[in-house]
Amino acid sequence: MQLDYRDTAIRDTVLIVPLVLLAVTLILVLLLRSIVAPLVLLGTIVLSFAGSFGLAALVFNHVLGYGGVAPDLFIYIFVFLVALGVDYNIFLCPSARSRYQPW
Secondary structure, three states: OHHHHHHHHHHHHHHHHHHHHHHHHHHHHHHHOOOHHHHHHHHHHHHHHHHHHHHHHHHHHHHOOOOOOOOOHHHHHHHHHHHHHHHHHHHHHHHHHHHOOOO
């Protein structure tokens, strides 16, 4: 049963992560009317997720001594942190864009 649970979580992660990243990229492209800026912002979101997940894994595995985490924890953390990062970028970008207009 645990093997099926793990395999399902991995399959869902492989499916959901690219779909979320694609949706976020399309939203940022429409918002910013650019190609490069959304990719840079998406890179910051992914790096933020990787740093947060890596730090959490380090603390839980080596400091607190836990042996492992639930297989579906990755997708929950990913969706939460990406949503938080995109939310911040969506509110920040129009302000920056209006501030630096050439006219």
